[in-house]
Every structure is written in structure tokens, then in C-alpha cells.
Amino acid sequence: MNESTQLDTFREAFYRRERRSVPLARQFVRAALLDWACEVDLGDVLLCVSELATNALVHGVPPGRGFRVRLTWGSVLRVEVHDSGAGEVQESVRPGPLAEYGRGLALVGALADVWGVREQDPGKTVWCEFAVSASKLVETAPCAHHLP
Numbered sequence: 669m670n671e672s673t674q675l676d677t678f679r680e681a682f683y684r685r686e687r688r689s690v691p692l693a694r695q696f697v698r699a700a701l702l703d704w705a706c707e708v709d710l711g712d713v714l715l716c717v718s719e720l721a722t723n724a725l726v727h728g729v730p731p732g733r734g735f736r737v738r739l740t741w742g743s744v745l746r747v748e749v750h751d752s753g754a755g756e757v758q759e760s761v762r763p764g765p766l767a768e769y770g771r772g773l774a775l776v777g778a779l780a781d782v783w784g785v786r787e788q789d790p791g792k793t794v795w796c797e798f799a800v801s802a803s804k805l806v807e808t809a810p811c812a813h814h815l816p
Contacts, residue, residue, distance in 0.1 A: 676704065677741045684734040685725060693721040693737050697747065700739050708745050708798045712779040716796050719772035720749040728753035728791060744781070745798045752791035 681696045683689035697717045701710060717737070724735040728751030738748040776783050780796035 678739065680736060680738045682734055682736050683721070685729045685731065687725075689725060689734070690718055690721045693717055693749075696737060697739060700741075701745075704741055706741055706745055707800045709779075713745065713747065713798055716776045716779055716783075717747060717749075719776050720747065720794050720796070723772055723794065724749050724751040724753075741800075744800060746795060747797075748793050748795040750788065750791060750793040754791070 679696070679700045681693070683693055694714050694717055698710065698714060700706075701708065701713065721735065721737065729735050730753055733752050735749055735751040738746075738750070740746045740748075773783075776796050781799050783794070783796035786793045786795065
């Protein structure tokens with residue numbers, strides 16, 4: 669993992685095509701949000717990061733490559749996951765009640781305020797945004813400090 673910080677409203681990390689990359693991406697995002705005292709629902713953001721990182725790992729990262737997680741924070745929190753694989757992101761048909769796969773982007777759509785896909789060369793970036801609200805920080809991250 670290679671992390672970089674620019675200013676205090678942007679962070680980025682790269683992860684290899686490894687199973688442990690998804691929890692590492694969650695840890696990276698959690699640490700950034702707590703450092704920033706970012707006023708979002710931490711659980712919702714981390715679940716979306718898990719889904720986007722898992723999708724990148726399973727469907728978008730060719731052997732020998734990885735994926736990048738980028739966070740930007742301002743009037744909204746934006747989470748981007750870029751992979752270099754080919755293919756389009758498609759919401760699957762509603763999975764059956766016993767299906768093990770097919771709910772990830774539906775969860776992202778339900779939890780994030782907005783999400784989308786940007787084609788790139790190579791690959792694509794799947795992103796989602798969350799509105800920033802002071803009351804959410806108090807409810808979901810009580811250990812985070814508040815600035816006056």
C-alpha cells in the first residue's frame with residue numbers, strides 16, 4: 669500500500685490484487701474520516717468502500733495490477749475506486765433471496781446520496797458521494813473530536 673496526503677481534503681491509496689486489500693482500504697478510509705472529523709455516517713461510508721473495493725478486486729483488477737481509492741472532502745465526501753480492468757459496471761437483476769452475490773451496487777445506491785461510473789483509459793472509476801452533516805458525526809463516530 670502506498671498512501672499520499674495532499675492538503676487536508678484529499679487522500680489516496682493504492683492496493684494490490686490481494687484479498688487483504690479490502691479491509692486495508694476500509695482502514696484507510698476510516699482513519700481519514702476520523703482525522704478529518706468528517707461529518708458523515710461512518711458505517712454507511714465503510715460499507716460502500718467495501719462494496720466498491722470488492723467489485724474492483726473481483727471484476728476489475730487484472731492479474732499483476734491493483735486498484736486505487738481516492739477520497740476528497742469538502743461540501744460532500746467523495747469516494748472513488750479506480751481499477752484498470754475492462755468492462756462496464758452494471759447493476760445486476762434483483763438477486764434471489766439465497767443469492768450470495770449481486771447486491772453490492774444496490775447497497776451503494778441505497779446508502780450514498782449519489783453514485784456513478786466514469787470510464788477511463790485504462791479501466792473505470794466507480795464513485796459515490798455523501799452529504800456532510802454535523803449531526804451524523806456525533807451519532808456514528810463519538811470518539812472523533814469536534815472542532816469549535
